[in-house]
Amino acid sequence: MQDRKSCPLFVDFVRECTKEIVCLPQDTFDYCTTEKFTNCPFYLLIYKKVTGCEYMRKCPVYAQFKSGDFDKLIEITKQYCLFDKFLYCKRYALEKAGMKVPVELLPDGSTLNGSTS
Ligand code: SF4
Numbered sequence: 001m002q003d004r005k006s007c008p009l010f011v012d013f014v015r016e017c018t019k020e021i022v023c024l025p026q027d028t029f030d031y032c033t034t035e036k037f038t039n040c041p042f043y044l045l046i047y048k049k050v051t052g053c054e055y056m057r058k059c060p061v062y063a064q065f066k067s068g069d070f071d072k073l074i075e076i077t078k079q080y081c082l083f084d085k086f087l088y089c090k091r092y093a094l095e096k097a098g099m100k101v102p103v104e105l106l107p108d109g110s111t112l113n114g115s116t117s
Pocket of ligand 1: 017018024032042
């Protein structure tokens, strides 16, 4: 069982995960610096604790989340990005169809500013 108090990818105040995950939200430190890191979808993906969407490492929607929204992002990744749930993601469907994917589009078809497609 994990006995760490902070993420192994948080090294000298730097998120080493940014070498693999291109579009992280700015504010994840509540997770990086505490035992909550075991719930971080990027930690889970990089350490192969779970499988996930092939586009997760460069999905631009993650960077759209503002300070304090990381809990919401984690809920979305549980519902859509991890395991095989990405098959229900609107972004994934557009990407697979070769269509342009709006940056602000969320997996359920809504956007961060509240509109729906
Ligand atoms: S908790 Fe997540 S965001 Fe923070 S360093 Fe670890 S993998 Fe990166």
